[in-house]
Amino acid sequence: MYCKNCGIEMNENQAFCADCGTAAGQGGKFCQSCGTAVVEGASFCPNCGTALNSNPQPEPSTTESTAAYQNPVYQNPAPNYQNSAYQNPTPNYQYQNYQNPKPNVQSPEYLNGQDKTVMALLCFFLGGLGVHNFMMGETKKGIFKIVMSCCFFIGYIFAIIDLVKILTDKYEVDPDKLI
Secondary structure (H helix, E strand, C coil): CECCCCCCECCCCCCECCCCCCECCCCCCECCCCCCECCCCCCECCCCCCECCCCCCCCCCHHHHHHHHHCCCCCCCCCCCCCCCCCCCCCCCCCCCCCCCCCCCCCCCHHHHCCHHHHHHHHHHHHHHCHHHHHCCCHHHHHHHHHHHHHCCCHHHHHHHHHHHHHCCCCCCCCCCCC
16 A cells, blocks of 8 residues: 555555655555556556545455455344234134044943953954853854854854954944854
């Protein structure tokens, strides 16, 4: 940086020229970049081509100029927290009156009041003999399964069908049905 009034070299941080006492950036006889004498009122330096103006802007240092291009700063407007959307948000929940069609507690009429687990175990181990049918009051089915097991050895096929129905809650107790 050079004094624009006398052309003497100055430090970047000097506010006044040490030789002539002129404020930095004031004057118009010399180029501020190279110190070459210029015609007063010229727009550009004939030696280095730097633009000459009466109110120069301080040139940023190379680290500041590259930092400005490498890390741009975007300024977004600050959010308006006075807006009603930010204050005490009240969710708009709508509850439906939902009733579980199959509650976890079985009704006393299901399996004639017997426990589902006990009936499933009896059906699995002794179903071919119809023991679970006798316990639920289905005497005809029990006798039918004993006959089928003794004569044709297919009573356990009916027991497996009953077991699946008991485990999926589809079993219907009907003392008058044979199968």
